[in-house]
Amino acid sequence: MIRSTLALAAALALTTLAAGAADAQTQKEVNKKVVVEFYEKALNQKDFEAASKYLGSRYTQHNPNAADGPEGLKAFLGFLKEKFPASHSEIKRVLADGDYVILHVHAVREPGTRGSAIVDVFKLENGKIVEHWDVVQPIPEKAANANGMF
């Protein structure tokens, strides 16, 4: 009886641990899905209304060329739609840690050009995007190695 009770207590404790780890894993996968869907709606479809549904109560912007908040995103997507309607962003890699999702992206503003390598970092709260950082580098014509930027 004592052994049975101990085993049950251990099972319960471990269930809690395993469930916690599983929850974190699930949230990470949910966050990745949210960011990938948001990116497609925003950067490729250039649809602010659809993209804005993925934003939380704030959208803190660290890209130095974009104004803060959802209005900054709206203006940026308007700019893309008008100046680079055929621009396309291809996600090469999706990584996540805690509340952060990281995208490694090949962005081409005009088809046939080399485009840029970008890393975007998004912070999420309760499955919604609340903050964004990025680093953008034009892909050079020549490289010192044959591995490509991705």
Add this chain to the structure above:
Amino acid sequence: MIRSTLALAAALALTTLAAGAADAQTQKEVNKKVVVEFYEKALNQKDFEAASKYLGSRYTQHNPNAADGPEGLKAFLGFLKEKFPASHSEIKRVLADGDYVILHVHAVREPGTRGSAIVDVFKLENGKIVEHWDVVQPIPEKAANANGMF
């Protein structure tokens, strides 16, 4: 007896699950520590001998300005030592997912200048660094928001 055996079996199964999750978590923390130490030895101390101990059997380079392999890193650190001996890289954020470690970095080549925002992505195998990607963007003088690039 049956209940006790079932509880023990459940406890064992959950122990395996929890241990797996804990192992992944531990490996992630080890990987972060390896990359942060490597970065300090390489970029700040510019000590190729010390930094190269963190490399695995290959070092596949995707930075278009650096040659492939450990020799490319050696040449780059030699260049930094000679041209920008006071250059300093401050790690702002360390993230990890599976075999990948991501650093968000403020790199200043000459003290007093604005420097660049960088995201480095490292891939590890058995706790050793085997591949590197990065994206580098000079920090502009003016920004459309007041949040900074980090």
